[in-house]
Amino acid sequence: MxxxxxxxxxxxxxxxxxxxxxxxxxxxxxxxxxxxxxxxxxxxxxxxxxxxxxxxxxxxxxxxxxxxxxxxxxxxxxxxxxxxxxxxxxxxxxxxxxxxxxxxxxxxxxxxxxxxxxxxxxxxxxxxxxxxxxxxxxxxxxxxxxxxxxxxxxxxxxxxxxxxxxxxxxxxxxxxxxxxxxxxxxxxxxxxxxxxxxxxxxxxxxxxxxxxxxxxxxxxxxxxxxxxAPTTRFVSEFIGDVNVIPVDVAGDGLLKSVSLKDALKGPVPPKGFTSGHLVIRPEFLRFIGKPSEADNSVSGRLYNEYALGSRIQYQVRVGERVFIVEKLRQQMFTGKLDDEVRIGWDAKDSILVTD
Amino acid sequence: MRRLVQLGQGEKSAIPLLLFLLIGFAAPLLAVIWFSFMPARTFSLFAAPSLANYATIFESTSYISFLWSLGLAAVTVILLALICYPVAYGIVRVFGKWAMLLTLLFTIPLFVSENIRLYGWILFLIKNGVLLGSLKSIFGLELESILFTRTAILLGMVYVYLPFMLFPMTLGISMVPSETRDAAFDLGASRWQVFREIELPLSMPGIVIGFLLTFVLAVGAIAEAKVMGGQRIIPITHDIEIAFTYAQNWPLGAALAVLLMLVVGVLVLLALRRFDLDRFLGRR
CATH class of the missing domain: 3.40.50.300 (P-loop containing nucleotide triphosphate hydrolases)
Incomplete structure (x- = not known):
């Protein structure tokens, strides 16, 4: 423009x-x-x-x-x-x-x-x-x-x-x-x-x-x-549902989350950034078989699913944490409720924001 | 043959109230109307009806009393409108937290009987009374009392009927949404244009109700002329009272009352046709 x-x-x-x-x-x-x-x-x-x-x-x-x-x-x-x-x-x-x-x-x-x-x-x-x-x-x-x-x-x-x-x-x-x-x-x-x-x-x-x-x-x-590219958690949460994971920056550039045991791969933190949130839009999460299929992955239980018209939303519970995954209706996930599922996302699809 | 009218539960339940209204409201009114057709100075309701009382009225000078009543009421309404609109406007838009106090000050006198308040004015205004007496003893000023003049009657009427104009007006003005005024202002209107084009027409329902209420009440006023006017002016209500009491001519009094109702009724209907409340409220 x-x-x-x-x-x-x-x-x-x-x-x-x-x-x-x-x-x-x-x-x-x-x-x-x-x-x-x-x-x-x-x-x-x-x-x-x-x-x-x-x-x-x-x-x-x-x-x-x-x-x-x-x-x-x-x-x-x-x-x-x-x-x-x-x-x-x-x-x-x-x-x-x-x-x-x-x-x-x-x-x-x-x-x-x-x-x-x-x-x-x-x-x-x-x-x-x-x-x-x-x-x-x-x-x-x-x-x-x-x-x-x-x-x-x-x-x-x-x-x-x-x-x-x-x-x-x-x-x-x-x-x-x-x-x-x-x-x-x-x-x-x-x-x-x-x-x-x-x-x-x-x-x-x-x-x-x-x-x-x-x-x-x-x-x-x-x-x-x-x-x-929201810069704060407030802006990222303003539209639709998002997955927000509180993270601290570890010395090696990896992100540590209190609630997840594995370190996460995300965008390179800007200088001076020590802690904040990792934001992943639900459409960037996908169901995968093996951890190697995505940069980051967690496994949990498929708790519920909601039809949103053109899209289907899934709620996956990983320990205490709830993940929201969205798929187009044509790419509907075929798993059953209470199944063990693995969800993953790539580092490039996540955003690092401040509070 | 079966009953002609089948009454439903609702109609049956309404019968007591209907009877109450018939006996308590319609019957006295109808009695007065019927009485006006009875022969003069009689107390029976069963004589042959005639228009004799009306003929007597039209041959007499009663029209002077009618004109006094209507004239005083009209002037009272105009004075009230001029006094009450700014006050009502202030209560709704300007005074803020003081509006409540002001409203109370205007309401409290209503708890005291009208006659007592009028006699209060007498004590205040009479020669050597609260006002003139104080002026005389403090400043040595000797002024004429306005008591027992037309001005005094108007003062009494404006004073007594003020709340009946003020509160409908307050309601009318508060019905104008502030965004509507903002919108007109935003569209280039000056403060005066906003008032003329938006606030005044939209607060019209309250103004018209205030006008009608005070006019009808003021036409029926009697105490003001008697007490504050010292009977210098005889309004039609006083004529009616004289006919019913001193003159013991009930049919004549009834005829005067019916005429007054007709005149006021016609005037109110004309006003309502001119100022269509539904149209002001945007319902039509």
């Missing part, structure tokens, strides 16, 4: 509520036209961060720069940015058309011009034109999402913010809307800054992801980097 010019820049942004640092010294550059997602569990400060970017909250210290200009004190109604809220915050006493046109009416645009723009946006978002005069509260959940997005787009913002707008929607529709949103991003070429607690959701849509924890940005990277 070519480097994009920076549109939004955060310099040591902090927000203190009482004695709590809700957002703690965040430095971040977001590129023009980028789909950037901030992921974090609830209470990680992501909503506070977004509210500061949108102008609904002032940072305690630090600077927010929009195309190089400091906008800390610019109120939300004068920022060229717009937010799609978690509750959508549609105006219940207005029609679909009036909701979409709200910002245009505020700007004093002529009625027919407003309507033309609203209908254009409704087309883009695949809302039937007949909905123009429909009461917005009579729309379905998915339609309301589209109205909220159209209303924000009508403002013609330079950056669109999203505060978990899909969190209250059922799984199937959410999956559709995630892809739709990414298509709209492509179509409009605007900068999208999205927050969510679901890394899975972030993976589908984002160009880059920033993971937040307790007010700090712990890792920023492409979805691929976040998935395959």
């Amino acid at each position: 070519a480097a994009r010019p920076t549109i939004l820049s955060l310099k040591s942004v902090r927000k203190i509520f009482g004695t709590l640092a809700a957002v703690d010294s965040i430095n971040l550059d977001i590129g023009e036209g980028e789909f950037f997602t901030i992921v974090g569990p609830s209470g990680s400060g992501k909503t506070t961060l977004l509210r500061m970017l949108a102008g609904m909250e002032q940072p305690t210290s630090g600077d927010i720069l929009l195309r190089g200009e400091r906008i800390n004190d610019l109120p939300a109604n004068r920022r060229p940015t717009c937010m799609v809220f978690q509750s959508l915050a549609l105006f219940p006493h207005r029609t679909v058309g009036e909701n979409i046109e709200f910002s245009l009416k505020i700007r004093g645009e002529a009625r027919d011009k407003r309507k033309a723009r609203a209908l254009e946006l409704m087309d883009l978002l695949r809302l039937p034109q007949a909905y123009y005069g429909k009461n917005v509260m009579k729309c379905s959940g998915g339609e309301r999402q589209r109205v909220a997005l159209a209303r924000a787009l009508a403002y013609d913002p330079q950056i669109l913010f999203f505060d978990e707008p899909l969190s209250a929607i059922d799984y199937k529709l959410r999956k559709t809307l995630e892809k739709e949103l990414k298509d709209i991003h492509r179509e409009t070429k605007k900068t999208f800054v999205y927050i969510t607690h679901s890394l899975e959701e972030a993976m589908v849509m984002s160009d880059r992801i920033g993971v937040m924890r307790e007010g700090k940005l712990v890792q920023v990277g492409s979805p691929h980097e976040i998935y395959s």
Whole structure:
């Protein structure tokens, strides 16, 4: 990906509520036209961060720069940015058309011009034109999402913010809307800054992801980097099930685990790394016959199996430790529950992370 | 022949309550309506009905009392709206932890009888009373008392009916989600535009309920004019009271009461048609 010019820049942004640092010294550059997602569990400060970017909250210290200009004190109604809220915050006493046109009416645009723009946006978002005069509260959940997005787009913002707008929607529709949103991003070429607690959701849509924890940005990277090269256990555990083995670095470069008797072969530990965790994604574990078939192996008991649609997940118990193995349905393991099984993985498929 | 109406368990269970409502609620009302058609100065319900009492009213100057009642109620409602909206707004959005205390301060007077509170105002406002007496002895100021004027009546009415406007309004304003206001602000609206386009229309249900409640109560007000107005003004409720007591003309009093109900009923229905509560709440 070519480097994009920076549109939004955060310099040591902090927000203190009482004695709590809700957002703690965040430095971040977001590129023009980028789909950037901030992921974090609830209470990680992501909503506070977004509210500061949108102008609904002032940072305690630090600077927010929009195309190089400091906008800390610019109120939300004068920022060229717009937010799609978690509750959508549609105006219940207005029609679909009036909701979409709200910002245009505020700007004093002529009625027919407003309507033309609203209908254009409704087309883009695949809302039937007949909905123009429909009461917005009579729309379905998915339609309301589209109205909220159209209303924000009508403002013609330079950056669109999203505060978990899909969190209250059922799984199937959410999956559709995630892809739709990414298509709209492509179509409009605007900068999208999205927050969510679901890394899975972030993976589908984002160009880059920033993971937040307790007010700090712990890792920023492409979805691929976040998935395959997490730097901390926190990030590695954020999506799906992973196998995490606490390890200490032995003198010979091998990794020692308290709970497993054999030393493990893993990535070469960086300088100064003495202890941490070895992370192996369940799809990299495989059932093997002899220990020589993989760099590392352990033997245990097949405790249970779970069908996850296209994949099957197996729980293997090795002493006190539980290993999660996943196979595609076509490569289903044929062992029976309570069988002795040997599972193995290669050093290159494991990741060394800090706590 | 079989029974015409087969009553289900639910209907049977509802009979006691239905009877109670008929006897306790509908019967007195119907009695008043029926009484208004009886001959003047009689106490029987079994004479031939006529419209004589209504004719008497239309030939009399009762309309002045009607106008006083409606006028005072209208002014009271407008004053209450102007006073209560900022206070309600403050309770919901500004005062934070003090809102509870303020709400309590507005509620506590309700535990004291209306008449006692009005006599309290008399002691406070009367010549040489708490206010004017203190001013005189401390500053040597001698001012006219506003007691027994129209202003005093309005003061009494605004004071007595304030909670009935304040609390529906508080509820109305608290029904506006803060994200909805944020959204309008974020879409470029100024504070004033957010208020006009979003907060005011969305808090309308509370405002309309407050208006209706205080108007209906204020039209029925009597003590304020008697106590604080020193009977300088005779509202229609006072006329009705006179007819039922001093004049011993129950049918005339009943006719006046029926007319008042009709006038207020029509006004309320007109208001409800104009301000469709369901539409405000986005249900339609």
